[in-house]
Amino acid sequence: MKTLFLSLLISTLLSFSLSKELCNSNDKKALLQIKKDFGDPYLLASWKADTDCCKAWYQVECDSTTNRIISLTIFAGNLSGQIPAAVGDLPYLQTLVFRKLTDVTGPVQPAIAKLVHLNFLRLDRLNLTGTVPDFLSRLKNLTFLDLSFNGLSGSIPSSLALLPNLGTLHLDRNKLTGSIPESFGTFKGSLPGLYLSHNQLTGEIPASLGNVDFSVIDLSRNKIVGDASMLFGLNKTTQNVYLSRNMLEFSLSKVAFPSGLENLDISHNKIFGSIPPQMTQIPLQSLNVSYNRLCGQIPVGGKLQRFDYSTYFHNRCLCGAPLANCK
Ligand SMILES: *[C@@H]1O[C@H](CO)[C@@H](O)[C@H](O)[C@H]1NC(C)=O
Ligand SMILES: *[C@@H]1O[C@H](CO)[C@@H](O)[C@H](O)[C@H]1NC(C)=O
Numbered sequence: 661m662k663t664l665f666l667s668l669l670i671s672t673l674l675s676f677s678l679s680k681e682l683c684n685s686n687d688k689k690a691l692l693q694i695k696k697d698f699g700d701p702y703l704l705a706s707w708k709a710d711t712d713c714c715k716a717w718y719q720v721e722c723d724s725t726t727n728r729i730i731s732l733t734i735f736a737g738n739l740s741g742q743i744p745a746a747v748g749d750l751p752y753l754q755t756l757v758f759r760k761l762t763d764v765t766g767p768v769q770p771a772i773a774k775l776v777h778l779n780f781l782r783l784d785r786l787n788l789t790g791t792v793p794d795f796l797s798r799l800k801n802l803t804f805l806d807l808s809f810n811g812l813s814g815s816i817p818s819s820l821a822l823l824p825n826l827g828t829l830h831l832d833r834n835k836l837t838g839s840i841p842e843s844f845g846t847f848k849g850s851l852p853g854l855y856l857s858h859n860q861l862t863g864e865i866p867a868s869l870g871n872v873d874f875s876v877i878d879l880s881r882n883k884i885v886g887d888a889s890m891l892f893g894l895n896k897t898t899q900n901v902y903l904s905r906n907m908l909e910f911s912l913s914k915v916a917f918p919s920g921l922e923n924l925d926i927s928h929n930k931i932f933g934s935i936p937p938q939m940t941q942i943p944l945q946s947l948n949v950s951y952n953r954l955c956g957q958i959p960v961g962g963k964l965q966r967f968d969y970s971t972y973f974h975n976r977c978l979c980g981a982p983l984a985n986c987k
């Protein structure tokens with residue numbers, strides 16, 4: 661009788677403690693598969709089958725009411741192999757981050773297409789190859805997409821413009837070719853941040869981009885030609901524009917700068933004309949117009965004389981402080 665009672669008590673306690681496990685068993689299975697596919701790395705040592713993934717597993721976050729995994733952030737460490745297809749078996753993920761890992765190779769994992777709740781996707785500073793996949797445009801809740809510092813090639817899919825909530829797009833530091841899609845001027849969302857620097861993009865900036873009020877646009881270090889004046893405009897709220905080291909060729913004389921512009925780098929292009937007087941009214945923190953074909957007097961006033969000569973040097977015939985006096 662006594663032993664029966666005891667074993668009853670023990671089994672009740674046991675089942676009670678087991679039922680306290682919050683981790684969804686399918687989620688756990690997917691994570692253990694990810695760990696296995698990466699070859700049981702030290703970085704994921706806390707992922708143990710006999711512990712609760714919602715409590716004890718590093719880099720995993722569960723929703724507090726459903727207990728389904730909503731966030732996986734694997735950052736800075738030694739990990740080698742491709743991103744496993746099992747990430748697609750975490751159907752409630754909203755945040756997925758693999759970043760700054762030593763040896764993560766292969767394509768952007770196609771199974772990510774199944775993660776319809778994703779709003780934050782960051783796969784940066786890895787060694788990913790292949791293209792920027794078209795399927796990303798089906799993840800309608802994405803607000804932040806970062807695939808920077810990889811070895812991605814091919815052109816930028818124009819379908820990304822279909823993402824209605826995208827606010828930041830980082831495709832910088834890859835090997836992307838082709839031109840900026842025309843569709844980027846008709847972004848369904850507001851797209852305040854567009855980062856495409858350090859690629860091999862060619863062609864002209866689509867005129868349609870003039871319709872977008874970027875907060876930051878960085879197109880530097882590509883091979884883009886032609887006009888960029890549509891990116892500016894008095895009524896925009898743009899703060900940062902980086903266009904250096906392209907082959908842009910347009911007149912600066914008639915450009916009206918956004919009144920809140922803080923950082924402007926248009927160095928190393930073929931920009932001609934003169935610096936408009938309106939630039940004295942802009943609260944610039946940094947400016948670089950060097951290595952272009954500008955001419956005429958640097959307008960006096962505002963911040964323009966606070967920058968040193970290297971802001972202005974190597975132009976066709978710019979003159980006046982901080983360069984030599986005009987003749
Ligand atoms: C990663 O691996 C390298 C070389 O194997 C080692 O020196 C380094 O300490 C490791 N870093 C971490 C965070 O484990
Ligand atoms: C997308 O986000 C909205 C607002 O946060 C939410 O109501 C909706 O359920 C989400 N859709 C998906 C597929 O997660």
Ligand SMILES: *[C@@H]1O[C@H](CO)[C@@H](O)[C@H](O)[C@H]1NC(C)=O
Pocket residue numbers: 762763786787
């Ligand atoms: C991954 O990329 C880094 C930085 O670009 C590079 O130093 C490293 O050699 C690459 N590793 C592999 C395995 O390609």
Ligand SMILES: *[C@@H]1O[C@H](CO)[C@@H](O)[C@H](O)[C@H]1NC(C)=O
Pocket residue numbers: 894895
């Ligand atoms: C800028 O806004 C002002 C006032 O809101 C308006 O009068 C002007 O036409 C606008 N200029 C342009 C170029 O849209």
Ligand SMILES: *[C@@H]1O[C@H](CO)[C@@H](O)[C@H](O)[C@H]1NC(C)=O
Pocket residue numbers: 927947948949950951967968970971
């Ligand atoms: C402007 O850019 C040129 C060329 O890259 C560089 O040499 C110079 O130091 C820069 N000046 C400033 C003030 O950023």
